[in-house]
Amino acid sequence: MANIGYIQVVRHCNHFCGFCSNPTTPYVHTFETMKVLVDDLKQRDYFGVILTGGEPSLHPELPRIARYASDQGLHVRMITNGWRLADEDFAREMAEAGLKLVHVSVYSVRPDVEARLRGVPDTLERAFAAVANANKYGIEVNINCVINQLNADHLDEGIRYWMEHHPYIKHFVWNNLDPSMGRAEVNQDQYTPRLADFEVSLHRAMRLLHTSGRTFRVEKVPLCYMTEFAWASTETRKIVKGEERIVHFLDAKQTVRQTDWEHIYAPACSSCSLRQICGGLFDRGNAYDPAELYPVFVSRDAVVEAIIHDPRDPSYAHRTLAEWQKDFDVRVAESLAAREGTPRASLEDMQPQDGPAVGRVTDQGIRLFEAKRRSEGKKAAELGVTMEKVDAPPVEPKS
Numbered sequence: 001m002a003n004i005g006y007i008q009v010v011r012h013c014n015h016f017c018g019f020c021s022n023p024t025t026p027y028v029h030t031f032e033t034m035k036v037l038v039d040d041l042k043q044r045d046y047f048g049v050i051l052t053g054g055e056p057s058l059h060p061e062l063p064r065i066a067r068y069a070s071d072q073g074l075h076v077r078m079i080t081n082g083w084r085l086a087d088e089d090f091a092r093e094m095a096e097a098g099l100k101l102v103h104v105s106v107y108s109v110r111p112d113v114e115a116r117l118r119g120v121p122d123t124l125e126r127a128f129a130a131v132a133n134a135n136k137y138g139i140e141v142n143i144n145c146v147i148n149q150l151n152a153d154h155l156d157e158g159i160r161y162w163m164e165h166h167p168y169i170k171h172f173v174w175n176n177l178d179p180s181m182g183r184a185e186v187n188q189d190q191y192t193p194r195l196a197d198f199e200v201s202l203h204r205a206m207r208l209l210h211t212s213g214r215t216f217r218v219e220k221v222p223l224c225y226m227t228e229f230a231w232a233s234t235e236t237r238k239i240v241k242g243e244e245r246i247v248h249f250l251d252a253k254q255t256v257r258q259t260d261w262e263h264i265y266a267p268a269c270s271s272c273s274l275r276q277i278c279g280g281l282f283d284r285g286n287a288y289d290p291a292e293l294y295p296v297f298v299s300r301d302a303v304v305e306a307i308i309h310d311p312r313d314p315s316y317a318h319r320t321l322a323e324w325q326k327d328f329d330v331r332v333a334e335s336l337a338a339r340e341g342t343p344r345a346s347l348e349d350m351q352p353q354d355g356p357a358v359g360r361v362t363d364q365g366i367r368l369f370e371a372k373r374r375s376e377g378k379k380a381a382e383l384g385v386t387m388e389k390v391d392a393p394p395v396e397p398k399s
């Protein structure tokens with residue numbers, strides 16, 4: 001299995017997205033505390049690690065931890081807003097440190113929309129420079145995009161731009177907005193899209209990419225809103241292949257190990273041909289409407305075969321449909337037994353008791369957090385955005 005773990009190396013950022021689901025906390029990482037998490041992923045035989053945040057490039061020891069992870073044999077990736085990678089020396093340093101792939105996050109190629117979503121001017125030009133720098137130094141580039149109310153109607157416009165101006169980019173990732181955490185939770189009215197808002201533009205975007213031979217993944221979008229490209233759903237691929245994902249959150253959640261990719265379903269889902277392999281409707285945060293779901297009647301096996309026979313993703317060991325079905329039935333039975341009648345796993349169920357400590361809460365971390373919160377509070381007022389709720393007093397992670 002091609003499991004990939006996430007390490008949040010910082011939680012502060014130099015942008016101010018109104019829907020940020022992982023804003024500043026008082027938790028901080030040193031090289032040593034990050035090393036423990038890399039070792040944990042290595043021990044679990046993970047394929048790779050994604051360094052994320054906050055904005056991970058703001059951690060002064062990012063090149064060092066990238067080098068360490070690479071030396072452990074992990075495929076090292078980073079999700080970034082691109083601000084620092086626009087500096088060519090930094091791009092070269094990260095390439096030399098072993099960074100293999102970078103997900104540059106861009107929400108819209110319309111400058112006014114991007115500036116509104118980022119809360120900071122001139123980010124788009126720097127993201128374009130970041131992409132070019134990464135490519136120049138041999139780091140594979142993917143584009144990440146959070147689907148939200150403001151970009152929902154022109155996702156395909158972005159794809160046309162990237163294909164024309166940066167044709168070397170071969171893979172794209174959309175994440176529908178997670179309205180359950182951070183500023184996204186308290187600003188749902190401004191940013192959470194309806195599924196119908198993006199259905200057409202997402203379909204156009206996926207078709208453009210597919211026709212051009214590029215690949216893509218889509219998360220938190222039910223299959224009835226991407227039926228033709230159901231094989232590209234992150235949840236569906238995880239369900240079909242039985243993959244897990246670990247996120248080392250630099251906050252009170254600490255480590256979350258997700259093995260259950262099902263969200264919630266509407267009564268309409270019971271007659272849907274894709275029900276067994278669909279992640280359903282993302283319900284954490286209660287911002288999406290189950291009434292938007294509708295059953296589809298297409299071949300489930302065709303979707304499964306597209307995934308298990310994908311020549312660009314040879315991570316699944318069982319290669320025939322019959323072998324997959326056997327493996328899948330065993331996994332479904334095990335998962336039902338593990339749940340013991342509980343309909344779905346809660347967040348607490350996903351937090352392993354024996355997980356490693358994630359970061360530290362230090363006096364300096366608390367001071368930085370308080371200063372950042374004051375400055376971001378002013379920015380939020382200017383932008384008309386509500387500040388995220390502050391968790392209960394931070395708990396020092398167990399060592």
Ligand code: SF4
Nearest residue numbers: 222224269272278294
């Ligand atoms: S109707 Fe339900 S099971 Fe079917 S594709 Fe939509 S969300 Fe998935």
